[in-house]
Amino acid sequence: MLRLEGVVKNFGDKCAVDRVSLVVPAGQMVGVIGRSGAGKSTLLRMINRLNDPSKGSIWFDDVDVTALRGRPLREWRARCAMIFQQFNLAGRLDVLTNVLMGRLGYVGTVRAMFKLWSEEDRSIALSALDQFDMAGLAAQRADTLSGGQQQRVAIARALVQEPSIVLADEPIASLDPRNTKVVMDALLRINRHFGITVICNLHSLDTARNYCDRLVGMAQGRVVFDDVPHALTDNLARELYGLDAGEVMDTAGTALPVPKDGVRPSMAVA
Amino acid sequence: MTVHKSPLRARAEADLAGLKLRHPAVFRAPLGARLMTAAIATFATALAVYTLWRFGFSPLKFVEGLGKLGTVVVLMVPPDPGNQFWNYVVALGETLAIAFLGTLGAALLALPVSLLAAKNVIANRIIHFSSRRFLDTIRGVDTLIWALIWINVVGLGPFAGILAVLTSDFGAFGKLFSEAIEAADKKPVEGVVSAGGSDLHGFRFGVLPQVMPVLLSQILYYFESNVRSATIIGIVGAGGIGLYLANEIAQAEWPGVAFLILMILGTVAAIDWISGKVRLAIIGTRGRVA
Ligand SMILES: Nc1ncnc2c1ncn2[C@@H]1O[C@H](COP(=O)(O)OP(=O)(O)O)[C@@H](O)[C@H]1O
Ligand SMILES: [Mg+2]
Numbered sequence: 179m180l181r182l183e184g185v186v187k188n189f190g191d192k193c194a195v196d197r198v199s200l201v202v203p204a205g206q207m208v209g210v211i212g213r214s215g216a217g218k219s220t221l222l223r224m225i226n227r228l229n230d231p232s233k234g235s236i237w238f239d240d241v242d243v244t245a246l247r248g249r250p251l252r253e254w255r256a257r258c259a260m261i262f263q264q265f266n267l268a269g270r271l272d273v274l275t276n277v278l279m280g281r282l283g284y285v286g287t288v289r290a291m292f293k294l295w296s297e298e299d300r301s302i303a304l305s306a307l308d309q310f311d312m313a314g315l316a317a318q319r320a321d322t323l324s325g326g327q328q329q330r331v332a333i334a335r336a337l338v339q340e341p342s343i344v345l346a347d348e349p350i351a352s353l354d355p356r357n358t359k360v361v362m363d364a365l366l367r368i369n370r371h372f373g374i375t376v377i378c379n380l381h382s383l384d385t386a387r388n389y390c391d392r393l394v395g396m397a398q399g400r401v402v403f404d405d406v407p408h409a410l411t412d413n414l415a416r417e418l419y420g421l422d423a424g425e426v427m428d429t430a431g432t433a434l435p436v437p438k439d440g441v442r443p444s445m446a447v448a
Numbered sequence: 449m450t451v452h453k454s455p456l457r458a459r460a461e462a463d464l465a466g467l468k469l470r471h472p473a474v475f476r477a478p479l480g481a482r483l484m485t486a487a488i489a490t491f492a493t494a495l496a497v498y499t500l501w502r503f504g505f506s507p508l509k510f511v512e513g514l515g516k517l518g519t520v521v522v523l524m525v526p527p528d529p530g531n532q533f534w535n536y537v538v539a540l541g542e543t544l545a546i547a548f549l550g551t552l553g554a555a556l557l558a559l560p561v562s563l564l565a566a567k568n569v570i571a572n573r574i575i576h577f578s579s580r581r582f583l584d585t586i587r588g589v590d591t592l593i594w595a596l597i598w599i600n601v602v603g604l605g606p607f608a609g610i611l612a613v614l615t616s617d618f619g620a621f622g623k624l625f626s627e628a629i630e631a632a633d634k635k636p637v638e639g640v641v642s643a644g645g646s647d648l649h650g651f652r653f654g655v656l657p658q659v660m661p662v663l664l665s666q667i668l669y670y671f672e673s674n675v676r677s678a679t680i681i682g683i684v685g686a687g688g689i690g691l692y693l694a695n696e697i698a699q700a701e702w703p704g705v706a707f708l709i710l711m712i713l714g715t716v717a718a719i720d721w722i723s724g725k726v727r728l729a730i731i732g733t734r735g736r737v738a
Binding site: 226253256262268270280291335 | 639
């Protein structure tokens with residue numbers, strides 16, 4: 179269980195995240211929504227500790243994540259994998275090495291420096307790639323892949339971390355519609371198949387409604403909505419997104435029929 | 449040929465007086481700037497004339513000298529190593545070794561220091577600033593001067609030459625490497641760190657693959673130029689073929705001098721050609737560096 183208590187992040191005198199408190203039970207698929215600049219990325223980056231909170235604390239079970247330093251901090255990062263909008267792969271390295279980056283938390287420094295990966299690590303990485311039909315591309319340079327393929331490599335990297343949580347920061351914002359579905363299906367699969375908590379920043383409201391168990395709406399650094407997707411009425415959504423509303427909702431005006439526990443089209447792959 | 453009168457041109461012409469009135473600065477002759485240019489040109493000419501006069505330059509001397517140069521060139525033909533050929537070859541090998549070891553040593557020492565000097569690796573302002581200035585200072589001293597210094601420290605010979613090349617290029621590499629590292633995309637580093645990697649891992653997998661082709665290409669380029677420097681520092685006694693060159697010139701052994709010059713030119717050309725090929729191969733035919 180992940181617990182945020184009054185988390186604040188200031189950049190200079192700009193308050194990016196303002197007193198956010200949240201409890202995320204294990205195994206949930208949470209969508210964080212809100213217009214650009216609302217503080218979604220900063221929130222996720224603080225959970226992984228790529229940014230440090232200015233105030234407040236973040237707890238995972240009984241561990242105060244905000245107090246971690248050195249080795250325990252790296253172990254925490256390995257436990258809460260991060261997926262980025264721009265994939266953040268090492269483009270000049272091959273796909274397998276990129277996936278093996280997810281094992282760095284478990285490998286000795288000297289072995290890692292010389293890329294002396296164990297057979298076990300290699301097989302874990304390969305089978306993660308295989309989950310997304312990418313094992314055949316293991317030896318290819320990452321920057322030769324399409325955006326959708328690169329994001330699946332990043333998801334494979336997250337998976338081999340054997341994480342408890344996956345944090346995805348706008349994982350589909352750089353992708354075309356077909357790859358959007360492939361990548362979201364992959365995240366859903368991680369959640370449903372491996373029971374990993376997924377917290378996913380999404381710009382598109384429809385995607386968030388279709389894939390998530392719970393939506394957290396942010397505006398100006400604060401949480402202004404936190405409920406199941408179908409509780410988010412179009413009026414609330416319009417408030418949340420302001421002028422961007424038309425852009426994020428394909429079906430402006432009509433509420434989406436969202437089955438609460440029914441079969442979603444995208445779950446067929448899970 | 450009649451110029452086509454576009455609507456824009458017609459408008460501009462009709463409004464010329466108005467435009468001048470509203471934006472006088474655009475039309476005013478930049479008198480100040482022109483005066484400045486004239487002043488700089490006058491000063492540069494005066495300085496050149498004065499220094500030539502101070503150095504006692506006379507065109508007559510130059511013309512006379514040209515005649516002597518012609519004599520020397522005639523004496524050089526045909527180039528002939530005499531019985532020194534193998535000595536020359538060994539000395540040339542020594543020069544290449546000085547350039548190679550000096551460049552390699554400089555690169556190896558510069559890499560860790562360049563990390564200190566790179567803003568995106570070391571956030572500490574003081575470390576960053578002082579390592580920058582340190583590298584700049586070393587870089588400001590020419591290889592030849594380093595050679596003279598090292599000869600006094602370790603004595604005549606190739607070791608002083610290696611140290612001379614190493615010290616002067618250490619400064620240059622430190623600066624170049626740190627700039628390449630600063631220009632590297634930091635997203636891959638974030639990817640590695642977010643997955644539980646250390647800063648060292650971030651550098652090894654996030655930065656190094658990006659900058660390695662640039663660094664290798666710079667090292668090769670410096671090796672090329674160091675072959676030339678190593679020849680020169682030989683003249684002051686830091687080992688290699690330069691020593692023979694200085695000797696033969698002093699003894700007016702012109703055929704030997706000619707032979708040495710041809711050997712050096714051939715070697716430098718060969719190394720330029722090879723390293724050009726290798727650099728192209730490293731950077732990749734697509735010219736991708738990032
Ligand atoms: N490193 C930073 N330095 C300064 N301001 C930042 C930084 N990162 C984010 N911000 C600011 O914090 C606010 C929230 O940004 P962000 O978390 O990226 O929002 P979102 O992901 O919802 O678009 C924005 O106003 C942004 O300009
Ligand atoms: Mg963002």
